[in-house]
Amino acid sequence: MRKPTHKTKILQEGLRVVHERGYSASSVRDIIQAAGVPQGSFTNHFATKEAFGLEILELFYEPIQKLMAETLLNDALPPLKRLRMWAETGVNSLNQNNQWNGCLLGNFGAEANAEIDTIQARLAEIFSEQQRNIAYCLRAAVKARELPAKTKCGDLAVFIHASFEGSLLLAKAQRSLVPTERFKKVLFSTLLSPSA
């Protein structure tokens, strides 16, 4: 295995630090210290803290894109099963082991302010893409007669996405898995139940 570069260390450890403490609460010094690299290497690799923030956003989003490709967008599987796999894997991969860090996307969304414009713009794109992918899967479910023909897939997709992010946020704030458990339970017993 090749030794990780300073840039890789900064991104990996920096992602962990920002996910734990929040973007504004994490100083460049915190990130450098966690990565165990010399002070100068941050500025060597990132023009600004915002540029670093954008890269960790992509790093966090990569496995989510992979998950969406394997579930929401995977026409080889029954649509509601795909949706369930996406929802369960998504919420179950966060807030684990008493690490109440929530979802980095949601955290960035809540923190977003005028001072981190490029991060906010990219985040808005990511959220739109997630909503499009959920809607794609819902439309497949309607086509497969797993959901009623009258289902408003675009509206429902945004609602499900909000519930998903909201449950991760409440789980973090309440330090409890109850909100994410209720999200999965109510979603599949009501909104996405075959008889809905």
Next chain:
Amino acid sequence: MRKPTHKTKILQEGLRVVHERGYSASSVRDIIQAAGVPQGSFTNHFATKEAFGLEILELFYEPIQKLMAETLLNDALPPLKRLRMWAETGVNSLNQNNQWNGCLLGNFGAEANAEIDTIQARLAEIFSEQQRNIAYCLRAAVKARELPAKTKCGDLAVFIHASFEGSLLLAKAQRSLVPTERFKKVLFSTLLSPSA
């Protein structure tokens, strides 16, 4: 009208600043400058920034408690009507006039980390109280036969609360009212429709 005290100015302007920029991103200097009071008056009134954070949390929560008393807990009105008033007034009072600040409770929840323990603890209490109040109203709706007898009110209350906060978070991040509009629409056309 009595002239506002320094403490009142710090709380009012500080709440605005923190709601706009986030808690960690707002320095005591930012807050003092916005309030137009001398540097020393912050430390005169607040032992720590965290103590100030707790007070603005209460200040923000006050009208929400009032709203819940007038809607969710108001037995003089039909239950689903109360729920609709709560949901609509709640989301419509935030993210207005192109100020994409989200909900201060959700923002604190997403930012919360080990360094702001007392704020996090109070926030968890507030979220539990909101969920209890939603559940109270849902149980009243079941009793009034506005919802089916089989409705799992406790589970559904947490789900609705997550969707509510999630939609405010997405609206903020996407700088669009679509997520909160979809929240209201889907909530009342599916989960809380009389035929559900």
